[in-house]
Amino acid sequence: MHDTAPAYGLWSLVIVNSVVFILFAYSFFKPQTPRDWRSFSAFSAFLVALFAEMYGFPLTIYFLSGWLQSRFPDVDWFSHDAGHILEMIFGWKTNPHFGPFHILSFIFIAGGFILISAAWKVLYDAQQTRSLATTGPYSYVRHPQYVGFILIMFGFLLQWPTILTLAMFPVLTVMYVKLAHTEEQDARAEFGDAYDKYASEVPGFIPKLSRLFGQESSGGYRHG
Template sequence: MTTHTQHNSVPKTSVWLAFGFYLLIGFEFFYMISPFAVYFYSVYQPGLEFINNHPSISWLGATFLPHIVSETSSPLLNNITPVGFILTFGGGALFIFGAIQVYWNKLRKKSVVVSGLYIFVRHPQYTALIIAGLGMLILWPRYIVLLSYVSMLFVYYHLARHEERECFLKYGSSYQSYMEKTPMFIPFAQKLPRLPQLLSGNNLARRSLYVIIYFSILILSVQTANLLRSWALDQLYARYDQNSATISVTSLSSDNIAEILAIAMDDDTVREHIRETESTDRLINYIVPLDWSASEIPMQQIEGFDHFGYLPPEEANEHKIVFTRSIPDTEKKLTGKEIIEHSKDRLPLLEIIVNRKSKLVSEILPPLQPAHLESVPLPIF
């Protein structure tokens, strides 16, 4: 339900600011899948560098769901990107439709909206932003985006309660009746108890409850994301050993990964190059199809290539291997999956093409030179 009072100008402005905030996150994702990713990332560079350069908060820049790989062993993860797109664009469309309703009502000089989307929920524009924000979080699952999303949920609740107090003061029992029969954010859901009613007492006690609930949900969200990250890593087509983690971005069995690595390490040049790294270094290697690239991996880029929705050719004989040196966020000795879990960046070492049919390295490409964005945290898997 929407009124048009001077008091409501602040909440409505906040709605548009929130919409702009999600657009900013969305633009990061869309530019990351374009050839202009490196230029767009310069906008985020100062903040992301600050996060990456401080060990205590460097985890905020990490992702907790796969963002690079095209295939995993989980059907859910393989189909989660289209879900993210649907939620993002669907939420955006609902937001615009809700805005049209509000301003159309203004043109007709009516003071309240109770039709259209407002039949199902009292705050459809906030619901739309919640849906779009969830889609953005799926498409760009950084921890910092997760914390921002949870924080915005509390902001929406606060703004919605503010609007409802204004509406109640102006419309009295008619608005109270509307509240009783119309859910706040979730259509067809039974009305949940309002947070201020969960605790009786003065304003300080109620505010303290808000703070406790807020930080409790933040902690719970991060722990849930950690569990999702660990589970997602187990779904990768990967092979781990004491000093390295090797990820295939498409479907390859552990035996096939081992075979491709063995062919690579049988080559004298490759073996010598890898041996030049320090014994304490840990490697993250990527096995990718010949016609595949991703701006998140320090490798030679294929102009205009979009790895989302990529379908690899069946039984390909040639594969690229990108060897990188992991830059960990801890001094602890890491092995296996821990190398990925604690890697905040990678440095390029070598890029080669392996032919499984001839069992030879057919080409050795020069390593990509570290770019000016090397300290910006990029997805690892």
């Protein structure tokens, strides 16, 4: 955990990681409408804030340094590995990259990207025929792409929690919920009773356990 390489001030890594992950997310989400771009821009801002603290300036560590050092004096809180705060606090100090929170974060992040990609394909096919998307992820929740963004952000919070991203997470979640409600108004105007029936059967963001275990079948919709 101790080395001579600088732990922070690596702004080139901030830029590189931000660009790579934003482009990676773009390839999965493929924003088209102004609403798509708003949701994607908010997610991009979250990533920039995350990597700015991960490699640039550890604002959270500075802010909490007094409390952290007094409670965990054996940790070098200004080393890079110590940015994995949850691993440090719960005693996984050997290599935080193999800690339980870090591994769990990868599961959420990968799951979020897979969900966004799978939902986009279903949505794209439905848009080509101007029909309601009712298969794949849309048969579990009405807004799988927004769920995907939330899962990715939560995964990053498990891996590298910061004050700024912790503050942004609920704000962005509420924003995605509001965007979803707006989309549903458009869907009802376009599909009428068909969408009402679908909405009565499929939850917005949290799938039914019976559906997850294959005891039900249902449909889906537009972007989110």
